[in-house]
Amino acid sequence: MVHKLCLLSLQVFKSSQEALKHRRIILLGKTGVGKSSLANTLFGEQVFPPDHSASSGTKECKSATRSVDGRTLTLIDTPGLFDTDLSEDELRPKIMNCITECAPGPHAFLILLRVDKYTRQEQEIITQICRSFSEDALKFSVIVFTHGNQLREGMTIMNFVNQKEDLKELVKKCGGRCHVFDNDHWKNDQPNNYRSNAFQCEQLLKTIDKLVRRKKGCHYTNDMLYHIGQEIHREEVRISKLRPATQPMTPEQITQEAKSIVSQKFLIKLAAATTGALLGVFFGVRINNNVSTVYSFIIVLCSILHPPQTLRRCCSANNTM
Known part of the structure; x- marks a missing residue:
């Protein structure tokens, strides 16, 4: 019995250690800023189609997972959530997909800006x-x-x-965390050269590691992300039970189908919500009554669909920088 308990404890410890090495990272920024290219640089291979221009940028939220220097990285490549030329109807499903893709919450947000195009539009994005x-x-x-x-x-x-x-001021609010890449010109492998993606990759991953340690391994979350994460889990269980044995699915396929169902379900219910309200709820800001209404509605909807059990949150985000 003692031997079995020791094995169980070892398995739990290994699972815990693996979880601590996992990083969910969401890349945010305008279309064409270089989110997909940065993700490829971090992975060391082309996983996402590169976004060299606004027209070739990411159209839908996508994620991929790879092992990088002993860490398990899940990078979530997003469409231009801060694009000013998209209509509410175009932007709303993109935001909802991002929310479900990163639930129950990311370990880090990477906010991308361009050095070479610091225009009034860029300033407006910072304000947003x-x-x-x-x-x-x-x-x-x-x-x-x-x-x-x-x-x-x-x-x-x-x-x-x-x-x-x-x-x-923005960098200060982010705890002084700031890095720079050039996905076209800094492709040399000189790790000690500042103007090198190899150097910047190492420094960025160290920054994220330090951030995760300061948060004691916890990820960013809020009530909305928590409830949507729970809803995705319920869908995964439902799909697994209903799927015939003759049509097996991988765990990854089940998760993606569950996320798609949850995203569509909430999108229909939140058809009248403004994109500003959805963004505010995603990032934890109640900037007006509309945001509060959306925020409350999501929680109430989850409660109706599935009566809540004991609320277990990963950690409070109210830690120091």
Whole structure:
């Protein structure tokens, strides 16, 4: 009996250790900023179609998981949630897909901005980020600049940030976490060269590791992400039970089908919600009555579909930077 208990304890310990090494990371930014290319750079292989222009950017939320330097990375590549040229009807399903894809919550948000196109539109995006992200969400965020080759020789990204007050304030709200890449020009493998993706990859992953340790392994979450995560789990169980033995599905296929069902279910119920309200709920900000209504409705809907049991949250996000 003691031997069996020891084996069980060892299995639980190994499972816990594996969970601590897993990182769910969501990449956010305008279409064409380089989210897919950065994901490929971090993976060391082309997993997502590169987004060299606004027209070729990610159209739907996609995720992939790979092992990188002893870590299990799940990168969630998002469409341009902060694009100003998309209608409410176009943006709403994209936001809902992102919410279900990253539930029960990401370990880090990577907010991407371009070094070479710091225009008024870029400034408006920063304003929108500050308005949409709660303090808790920013505590899990890292600012990542792309097109770093546009930096003057010898200039670091913090030198660049400190020249612009709004950028400086945003990076400060994110705990000073800031990195820079160039997916086209910094492809050399010199790990000690600042203007090298190899160097920046190592530094970014260390930053995320440090962030996870400070949060004691916990991910960002809120009531909405928690409830949607629970709903996805219930769908996975339902699909597994109903699926005939002659038509087996892999666990990954079951999860993706469950996420798709949950996303569509909530999208229908939240058809009248504004995209601003959905973004606010996703990032933990109740900026107006509409956000509060959406936030409350999601929780009530989950409660109606499945009466809540004891609420177990991963951790409170209210930790230090």
